[in-house]
Amino acid sequence: MSEQLVEITVNGKTVSAKPGEMVIAAAERAGDFIPRFCYHPRMSSVGMCRQCLVEIDTGRGPMLQPSCMVPVAPGMTVDTQSETTKRAQEGILELLLANHPLDCPVCDKGGECPLQDQAFSHGPGESRYIEEKRHYEKPIEISSLIMLDRERCILCDRCTRFADEVAGDPLIHFVERGNATQVMTYPDEPFSSHFSGNTAQICPVGALTAKPYRFKARPWDLEQNNSTCTSCSVGCEISVHSSRDQVLRYQGIDNDDVNWGWLCDRGRFNFESIHAEGRIAEPLIKTADGHQAASWNSAMSITTDLLKGALESKGPSSIGVIGGARGTNEDAWAWAQLCSALGVDRHDPQLGDGMPAALLGMPRATIREMASASTVVLMAPDLKEELPVLYLRLRDAVVNGSTKIIEFTSTGSGLTRHAWRSVRHGAGDISTAVTETLAYAEVQAQLSSGPVVVIAGRSNLASSAELEFAAVQQLVASIDGATVLPALRRGNVVGALQAGLAPESPQHDSTSTLAAAAGGSIEVLVLLGCDPLADFPDRELAIAGLNGAGRVVSITGHMNASTVSADVVLPAAVMSEKAGSTTNLEGRVSSVSKKINTPGVARADWMIAVELADRLGSNLGVGSVEEISAQLASTGAEVGAVWSVPFELTSSETSVSSKGGYDIDLVVSRVMYDGGVATASSPSLAGLAQGRAVAVSPDVLEQLGISTGDMIRLVSERGSVELPVCRDDRLSRDTIWAAFGQPDRESGHGDVRALISSSAHVSRVRIERVS
Amino acid sequence: MARLTDANVSIAEEIIARYPRAKSALIPLLHLAQEQDGWVTDEAMRHIAELIGVTPAEVLGTGTFYEMFKFEPVGKYLINVCGTMSCALLGADDLMHAAEEELGIHEGGTTDDGMFTLHRAECQAACTEAPCLQVNYRFKFRATPVEVRQLISDLRSGRLDDEVPPHGTLARIRQHIPADRGVGAVDPADVTEPPAWISAASQGGAS
Numbered sequence: 001m002s003e004q005l006v007e008i009t010v011n012g013k014t015v016s017a018k019p020g021e022m023v024i025a026a027a028e029r030a031g032d033f034i035p036r037f038c039y040h041p042r043m044s045s046v047g048m049c050r051q052c053l054v055e056i057d058t059g060r061g062p063m064l065q066p067s068c069m070v071p072v073a074p075g076m077t078v079d080t081q082s083e084t085t086k087r088a089q090e091g092i093l094e095l096l097l098a099n100h101p102l103d104c105p106v107c108d109k110g111g112e113c114p115l116q117d118q119a120f121s122h123g124p125g126e127s128r129y130i131e132e133k134r135h136y137e138k139p140i141e142i143s144s145l146i147m148l149d150r151e152r153c154i155l156c157d158r159c160t161r162f163a164d165e166v167a168g169d170p171l172i173h174f175v176e177r178g179n180a181t182q183v184m185t186y187p188d189e190p191f192s193s194h195f196s197g198n199t200a201q202i203c204p205v206g207a208l209t210a211k212p213y214r215f216k217a218r219p220w221d222l223e224q225n226n227s228t229c230t231s232c233s234v235g236c237e238i239s240v241h242s243s244r245d246q247v248l249r250y251q252g253i254d255n256d257d258v259n260w261g262w263l264c265d266r267g268r269f270n271f272e273s274i275h276a277e278g279r280i281a282e283p284l285i286k287t288a289d290g291h292q293a294a295s296w297n298s299a300m301s302i303t304t305d306l307l308k309g310a311l312e313s314k315g316p317s318s319i320g321v322i323g324g325a326r327g328t329n330e331d332a333w334a335w336a337q338l339c340s341a342l343g344v345d346r347h348d349p350q351l352g353d354g355m356p357a358a359l360l361g362m363p364r365a366t367i368r369e370m371a372s373a374s375t376v377v378l379m380a381p382d383l384k385e386e387l388p389v390l391y392l393r394l395r396d397a398v399v400n401g402s403t404k405i406i407e408f409t410s411t412g413s414g415l416t417r418h419a420w421r422s423v424r425h426g427a428g429d430i431s432t433a434v435t436e437t438l439a440y441a442e443v444q445a446q447l448s449s450g451p452v453v454v455i456a457g458r459s460n461l462a463s464s465a466e467l468e469f470a471a472v473q474q475l476v477a478s479i480d481g482a483t484v485l486p487a488l489r490r491g492n493v494v495g496a497l498q499a500g501l502a503p504e505s506p507q508h509d510s511t512s513t514l515a516a517a518a519g520g521s522i523e524v525l526v527l528l529g530c531d532p533l534a535d536f537p538d539r540e541l542a543i544a545g546l547n548g549a550g551r552v553v554s555i556t557g558h559m560n561a562s563t564v565s566a567d568v569v570l571p572a573a574v575m576s577e578k579a580g581s582t583t584n585l586e587g588r589v590s591s592v593s594k595k596i597n598t599p600g601v602a603r604a605d606w607m608i609a610v611e612l613a614d615r616l617g618s619n620l621g622v623g624s625v626e627e628i629s630a631q632l633a634s635t636g637a638e639v640g641a642v643w644s645v646p647f648e649l650t651s652s653e654t655s656v657s658s659k660g661g662y663d664i665d666l667v668v669s670r671v672m673y674d675g676g677v678a679t680a681s682s683p684s685l686a687g688l689a690q691g692r693a694v695a696v697s698p699d700v701l702e703q704l705g706i707s708t709g710d711m712i713r714l715v716s717e718r719g720s721v722e723l724p725v726c727r728d729d730r731l732s733r734d735t736i737w738a739a740f741g742q743p744d745r746e747s748g749h750g751d752v753r754a755l756i757s758s759s760a761h762v763s764r765v766r767i768e769r770v771s
Numbered sequence: 772m773a774r775l776t777d778a779n780v781s782i783a784e785e786i787i788a789r790y791p792r793a794k795s796a797l798i799p800l801l802h803l804a805q806e807q808d809g810w811v812t813d814e815a816m817r818h819i820a821e822l823i824g825v826t827p828a829e830v831l832g833t834g835t836f837y838e839m840f841k842f843e844p845v846g847k848y849l850i851n852v853c854g855t856m857s858c859a860l861l862g863a864d865d866l867m868h869a870a871e872e873e874l875g876i877h878e879g880g881t882t883d884d885g886m887f888t889l890h891r892a893e894c895q896a897a898c899t900e901a902p903c904l905q906v907n908y909r910f911k912f913r914a915t916p917v918e919v920r921q922l923i924s925d926l927r928s929g930r931l932d933d934e935v936p937p938h939g940t941l942a943r944i945r946q947h948i949p950a951d952r953g954v955g956a957v958d959p960a961d962v963t964e965p966p967a968w969i970s971a972a973s974q975g976g977a978s
Binding site: 169170171172173174175176177184185186187189 | 825836
């Protein structure tokens, strides 16, 4: 590829442009803004709106050409301000406005509307159009999140292009032709894309609006702060918009390294949970009559006494800290310092649903390296469901680049249709699948054709992390120069692990701590913004652990299942209520900003740790978030940097037990919308969780003589549950799949976690008919 | 009627096999669906989407661009009376009035028995033969009101069954391309040689 720049002349100035760059982009860099509606730098040019017409002279005299469709050429002369250009742009705007309702005073876009702005800056000022305008039914619901007002639409093709090119969900399309052209879904098939909110953000008029923001504010009343989304560990850059101490929306910001301006719907809309009813505003102490509100002073005294009592009676091994992956780097650092000051070794930010911290000790890749790799090996959960914007980046690398995907999966995923090879394996056969796949000559040829990035995460919550990590290690060891992009899920899990909350050994991880608690040897169990009762895969162990722990201290923003019975509940600030930094899955540190105040007297996690340390006689020596940030920065965790710390690689025996009458592999993984607190307490998203069900192959349905919707009983060595069944053509007859953590909509639908045992490497079940 | 019948699915599969990319069969399959039911039903569009691996929205979007695909029921005979300049000057309105009177419906309507749908159409490229009309896209040139009435009565009685097939039938002989006679479905991405007509042109001829 030639790096030679092309020189063109824009309004008399000489401008250097990259070969292939469009005139509109080159002119903009040079400071000459050309008006546009359809052009979007992250999507292909289509020349739909014609607003960017300028006079371009390529040697045959100046001619009006759409600058978003004309690549720069040497010697080209562009005039963006000539009389002809001005008249052309005025003419186009007059036409675009001919059918536009001009209902700006009641339109959500008013004040930040490209059509409004450019009508002022480049429009003729008045219209000659006096005829009746086109009329359509006012906003129609094209999905449960997005409303479409076709009268306002100027047919720029941005939303439909996004759905097709970027998201890969072409569920909206232009229908009809000529004057009747409109954006539309198929009847009864809504625009239920995981990325639908982006269309409302990029719509250059008020045609597409997102329901959670409709009629909530005017843009000029909004205050904005740049921040980072922490719904998952991709770490998309966002702008937090608030008004009167209320967060009203998140908008994606184009970050070249991470999200390219896109957000997933879960990340975009779960800000609603910040203002949910379940928020805890003051410390709560459990009494005989339930939780009673208390002052910080008394709650902290009680917590201090609990910790002191445990340290004195049974030593630091009787204290366990679980969680911490939902906070900032500063929160994690302070808690790690507190643990180390007290000698507490039992701390783990993951809830038995991630991978060993040693994963971070492998040679690491960035998202950018992934997107330019020649091969990406997926041994990870379904990226489209768990790390949605990483899915967009990888999909782009495959569709528009030359990256090829080799996928290991038991169920298929959102990327299967883009995979060069999709290897299906039984839950326990992953290691064999790796060996066999790597033996193929064509696979070897592909792997040696260029850089290889392995995306590694926990693909099955019903299998053990050791089993899957062993396969990752085997894979990385077999491929020369392969690097790893960790697909761990929670917002700041990498930051928490690297800031010191990672367990030193498997004997200190969450599973061991809960087992110890179940055995009665944990005096104080601290839940750091987590809910093991809902999130820990082995449900029985979580219940036994919480019941067996002497005292439970929960530090959380929302009331949740594990908090309901906690002895002390300390109200925590959530994202957008505290400042600091966060670390995404590649290790990139970015800032999160405080935009609003906490409800009641809630505090950031780090403040609680600092005060507890002080009360326990081991001052951490920091008093502000800036001081902690400075401490972190000295270890490399500086905003903007890609931060990594060494972890020792461990290997463990992973022999899979025989089938013993349970012959079907259970695969459990997360989907985008579940019963988790961020989704469940966001009214717009809560209804999108699919509910409890188990998916089986059509063969199994036929064999049992049942059909979708019927109830079946699943029996494992651990327990049994009854669930409605649904058909999934992607599954083999030896594998069934269920979504993790789904809310119980109808009583009698069991929780699939009752089947999972954390002591087994693979969960196997048998299916029984419910008569 | 709804989805494509089993017989039509096998025809559809043959059509799909002609193209390097299944998506390319979209328009021929819409014709097939219209031939089956007289119009393109929602269920048929879903079925086509499944067959060629696109979303139903893409099928609808592409189909509705084309005037000749009907997405609501039309009569067995679709009468298009040309209303553009030449025909309008030479009596298109009279033809339309005669048809409306004979059929007992207004322009745009369909008779209760589902036999006829009457539309006014834009220029049908037969201005020298004005005024003209089409029945299921078969021309009637230099028509008079009397002839229109006669035409409708002939269609109604079945006297023209051999000449005018029901709406949706493009041709009564279906194209079959035996495998050994077809060029084969070669993915454009796999083609390295320039097409024959380019190499021929470069060897002389027009310069």
